Amino acid sequence: MRKIAEAPSNEAEAGSGGVVAVTRALQLLEAFGMAETRLSLAELSRRSGMHKTTALRLARTLAQSGYMVQRDDGEWRLGPAAGWLGARYQSSFDVNNVVEPMLRALSHKTGESSAFYVREGNFRTCLVRVEGPQPIRHHARMGEMLPLDKGSPGRVILAFSGEPGKLYEEIRRRGYHLSIGEREKGVATVSAPVFGLHWTLLGSVCISGPADRLSKSKLVGHAKTVIQAANHLSYALAGGATDKTPPVVSTWHPN
Secondary structure, three states: OOOOOOOOOOOHHHHOOHHHHHHHHHHHHHOOOOOOOEHHHHHHHHHHOOHHHHHHHHHHHHHHHOOOOOOOOOEEEHHHHHHHHHHHHHHHHHHHHHHHHHHHHHHHOOOOEEEEEEEOEEEEEEEEEEOOOOOOOOOOOOOOOOEOOHHHHHHHHHHHHOOOHHHHHHHHHHOOOOEEEEOOOOOEEEEEEEEOOOOOEEEEEEEEEEOOOOOHHHHHHHHHHHHHHHHHHHHHHHHOOOOOOOOOOOOOOOO
16 A cells, blocks of 8 residues: 655745645545455554544544544544545446346346456456356456556556557557466456447446356357447446447547
8 A cells, every 4th residue: 555754844845735644644544445344543553654633534534524433442443434435436337227237137147256457546446246056256346446457457448548568559449458377377358348329438347257168259258248338338337228239349549
């Protein structure tokens, strides 16, 4: 996790164009891992790089607005306001009415887990996931920040964001990308881009599973299904849902 200097000067604050107090407060919220429900003040201090007194002051301030809650044993957890922010973020993609049902249909057709990834700065994050029916399957962790240049979901996002290079030209030409063990050993994925209104790139849809079950030939075989799901999702998120998939689904080129 990033470390924030404990006492930056006013010049550093002004020069960065940000507000240090806000940055520190966000760093405190980001200290919680995906599976962690509570943290001690000492751990919050260590992960955020702040003195305990600073961390405590910020935690109490966040608690006043419901973003953090102090437990009876003194430890801290995220508050309901933090969850509400996440829910509002998901609602901007119409998760319940559009994205999740589409992913469930994709998992049903392919028999594999499916996920929708969006870009967050120089990373990608899993916004929604649907577990496949197989007893052995890949588990994508929602909200986890992952590299864009490792794995097919990120590669697709980069390609349709205009990333230069032969690999990305090929992805744009095909309209999909597959990877085997690129980011995570033993995991295979195939992904396609999702667009919104006016061909604005929203993210990528993928299916994933164990590499010993999803060979390259099987991934290629699933590619058309993934592309169709991505196109249907694009139409729905753009406000014009249709069951028809255009005859040409790739060859899109950024300016």
